[in-house]
Amino acid sequence: MIWKKVMAAIMAGTLVFALAGCGSGQKETASGGKDKVHLTVFAAASMTETMNQIAKAYEKEHPNVEISFNFDSSGTLKTQIQNGAECDLFISAAQKQMNQLDGSQDKKANPDGLDFVKSDSRVNLLENKVVLVTPEGNPGGIQNFNDMAAKLKAGSIRLVMGNSDVPVGQYTQKILKFYGFDENAIASAGHITYGSNVKEVTTQVKEGSADCGIIYATDAFSAQLKPVDEATKDMCGQVIYPAAVMKNSQHQQEAQAFLDYLKGDAAMQVFKSVGFSPVS
Template identity: 50%
Template sequence: MIVSKLFKFSILLSILSLFTVPLTANAATELTVFAAASTTESMNMIAEAYKKSTPDVKILFNFDSSGTLKTQIENGAYCDVYISAGQKQMNQLDIKADPKINTKKLDFLAEGTRFNLVSNKVVLIVPKGHNPKGIKDFKDAVTDKVGIISLGNLDVPVGLYSKEIYESLDLWDKLKSMNKISYASTVKVVLSQVAEGAADCGLVFRTDAATSKAVDVVAEAPQGSHRPIAYPAAIMKETKNMEAAAAFVKFLKGPECEKIFNSIGFSVIGK
């Protein structure tokens, strides 16, 4: 009788285990990472690498312009880690930043987590194999070689850098007055406009050009023509997964991610 009861109890435990195992397997931690559009390819590769070493953490990305991501965070969107393509957008969320930039006194960054992840360069691109007028210099934008030039909006990091470049060449006001600029909401839209031939040329980050087979790079921005390009990253103060977020940020700083960033065309800051 006792043996029979034990046998029935063991069967009951076995049945219950069928239901409890999937629950354990599905209890993965989810990290929401807001990342600048220009990091799309590298961050997707990094997520795949991280999955192999840390399978119990799932990375959920939100890719968009740094300005749009900043606004979403400010308006209450949940985010564990924010990676911007420009300092301005991160500064606007950082209580320690210049109050002339963080005019709303926003305080979204977890103490001591902000750092500069990678750097980039701005390049001039044309459609792949189609450059009949021989565009080869940033100054060509104000000549008859260019009918339409695609630039990022001025609330997008690549747009701000583009403006600085043409200001340094003393050509910004002239370029604006010529009605040649097609403004784009993200650097990926600039890339698409040029790749599809909707624009004769455009300014993008070197890493974006490197991931496209539909454009050619004809020039790099002149040395000193814009502020240094650094991508700041930080953990958000309101994260519900501080330990997991910190572990992911540590991984971002590691040698495996350095190889991935370098393969796309980024330079790891401090290396």
């Protein structure tokens, strides 16, 4: 009987020791950084090439972090976040979509009172340029924005632009307004076609589906399209890309660290190589 009690005590002690060993192993794994953190970044479609390149470099330096992207128009990304999509970091191609998610904004900028943005993380990350591009050979003979306007008025060319719910389309609408155009009238006459994001607009120009298109300088660079003109601030304002960590992110610290990296010299060199610039 005594022998059985001794054996039971030994077995209990062994079990406790084993459990303690498992516990210490889990702590070691967490502290050793073996469990990867998965960051989900929602970024404007115009950032596809640069962000993929930057993420590879970042993951090499931070092997415990794995980054996945959702690239699309800023309007589509904003709607997905609003509808509950998992997102740690959002980078928009315009202030409008970020404002609509930022609880610190007034009712005019954020009419639905949405509160997804961790406001103290929000920064103006980059500036882009809006440019006019043509297919190879420039069959429409379009020289610049003034020439585009004259030929649109004459009905001799077709322009491709972004939809009204995406930033590149909104910048284009400002340009059309600058020249006094009625967008709906021109579109109804068959002289404007649309793309759901800047990549679609770029593709239509590249394929020659339109005589010209209005896109970002960075997309022109990536598609090897040479711009014939660059829009001024008077025509469409500044093209600012704000970025912010999301309040509902489960990895706010890691998302902030990646955002800080995007503001640093290494990432900025990649951005500059395709036509982005720091906000002036």
